[in-house]
Amino acid sequence: MWPSRNRTETVTCLACGDQVTRSKAREYDKHGDRWDREDKAFEHLCKECHRDLCHHPRNELEDLLVDLEAGSVPTDRFLADYLAAVEDRYGTLEEQ
Numbered sequence: 001m002w003p004s005r006n007r008t009e010t011v012t013c014l015a016c017g018d019q020v021t022r023s024k025a026r027e028y029d030k031h032g033d034r035w036d037r038e039d040k041a042f043e044h045l046c047k048e049c050h051r052d053l054c055h056h057p058r059n060e061l062e063d064l065l066v067d068l069e070a071g072s073v074p075t076d077r078f079l080a081d082y083l084a085a086v087e088d089r090y091g092t093l094e095e096q
């Protein structure tokens with residue numbers, strides 16, 4: 001059953017940690033598939049972070065994450081490897 005629309009529900013932006021009203025948040029599905037809603041809990045982004053995200057292509061992201069063994073190596077090692085791999089493939093993250 002859906003919660004009442006009158007209730008103010010808040011969610012936490014996964015990027016910046018801000019609490020935002022559910023209706024003002026953007027759903028984020030790490031699998032990039034927002035249409036298959038079954039048995040899923042979406043994460044959320046505030047509008048500002050959602051806007052920041054959209055500049056970067058993510059077509060190859062899943063492959064990249066698999067290559068880097070995301071989730072099975074320590075986070076700091078993963079982040080270092082991720083930045084190195086992204087720079088290697090796409091150039092630096094600086095605005096061009």
Ligand SMILES: [Zn+2]
Nearest residue numbers: 013016046049
């Ligand atoms: Zn945010």
